[in-house]
Amino acid sequence: MSPFFRVIGIEASPYAVKVRSVFRYRRLPHVWVGRMPQFFAETANVRPQIMPVVQYPDGEYHTDSTPIILDLERLFPGERSVVPADEGQAFLAALIEDFADEWLVKALFHYRFDRPVDQRAGAMWVMDDAHPNAENEQLEALTTEFVDRQVSRKAFVGCTPENAPVFEALYREVLAVMEGFVATDRFLFGSRPSLADFGIASQLHTLSADPTSAAIMRETAPRTLHWIKRMHDCSGVEGEWLSPREPLLNAAQALLAMAGRWYLPFLRANAAAVQERAKMVVVDLDGHDYQQLPFRYQAQCYGRLISLYADLSDAARTTIDPALEEAGCLAFLRG
Ligand SMILES: N[C@@H](CCC(=O)N[C@@H](CS)C(=O)NCC(=O)O)C(=O)O
Incomplete structure (x- = not known):
């Protein structure tokens, strides 16, 4: 050991x-x-x-x-857990974490592999860290190879030119929400961080480094950039969870609303496409005709969210259902 x-x-x-x-x-x-x-x-x-x-x-x-x-x-149960103690809040945090891991990441992939300047910068960062003993010439070749591989995968994750406006709107909206939030509140479910905070901060960390998305963040959300850096090391943070009787923070509600508007409709359509062995996922996302290849892993994510919701106690559901309804999430979670 x-x-x-x-x-x-x-x-x-x-x-x-x-x-x-x-x-x-x-x-x-x-x-x-x-x-x-x-x-x-x-x-x-x-x-x-x-x-x-x-x-x-x-x-x-x-x-x-x-x-x-x-x-x-x-x-290591108990102290310094990242899962809110309240069952309902724990579910909401899991939903926001999943939204960050599986949907906000598409904004990252879009910005990283759309414009040549970002392709090179992002790929070189990955390759340099992964092969730190590479000479410049070798790093150049590895970068080109990685760009080619990732660009060829764009369609698999839905990062097509047609879907670009969805991911650019998503990124700007997440930044606007976070910029309002970090000015007064440190974490989404209280004065201590949860899964949801770590999920959002980590995707934004990468977006804060790639040239185009970094410039947007510097210009529109400078305080979010500072928050992301603080999120890297919260070892000194001592805090409390929000009481389940208190209303959710506006930022948490707004992130749930983004999940309800874009992510959950996609997840449901994707799960159906995987089940029916359809060639494409075709779904209206807030007025955008969204299409991508079916993605098996994300069908599992949807199944997990549905079963987490189904496993909640009646009391927890009664407490969080109004927030989920307002966010447009509820219908998708009832299977
Ligand atoms: N769901 C996984 C996703 C991990 C993941 O996709 N990692 C990326 C790097 S950010 C990767 O290793 N990708 C391998 C590849 O693209 O071939 C998690 O939460 O850890």
Whole structure:
């Protein structure tokens, strides 16, 4: 048994940064392992091949940020949990986290691989961190290769020119909401951070670095940029959850409304397309004719949200249903 967890990832990965921020906030013994070449062989057989990979003290390797964070809740329950104590709020935080991980990430992918200036900058960051011993010429070749690979994957995740206005509107709206929020409130469910805060901050961390999205953030949401930096290390934060009797913060409500307007309609249409083995997901998203290839993983995300909602107690549902209804989420969660 090792005395600590090993978080293996790179700064350019929102999910790696998210998991690291949770470890830091929770004050759990861990080391950050920039995924350098000497670790390639070690993680070569870990499936799926995504970042981050976390090696637990028992030596096992795990991927997928949400299950890892929930494992930590089981292994180290109670103090400094990132899941709100109130059942209803815990569900809302999970929904916002999922929205960040699976939908806001499309804005990231869009900005990173749309314009040539961003393609190069983003890809070079990833490749430089992943191959820190590469000479300039080799880095150049790796960057080109990675750009080609990621650009060829754009259609798989819906980042087509036709859908670009959806992701640009999404990004600007998230920034507008966060900029109002960080001026007065630090976290979405109280004076301590939850899964939802870590999910949003980590996607925005990457968007804050790529040239085009960074310029938009600097111009329209400078305080959000500072908040993102603070979110990297909340190890000193001591706080309380919002009382379930208090109304939700406007920012949490606004993020739920974005999930209701864009993300949940997409999830439902995608799940149906996966089930019917349809060739395309075609869905009206707030007046936009949205089309993308069906995505199996996100059908599972929808199934998970529906079962989390179904498992809530009647009392919890009674408390949060008005907020979900106002946000346009409820109909999608009832299956
Ligand atoms: N749902 C996963 C997503 C992780 C993920 O997609 N990571 C990206 C990097 S940000 C990755 O490793 N992608 C591998 C690839 O694109 O081939 C999580 O929450 O950890």
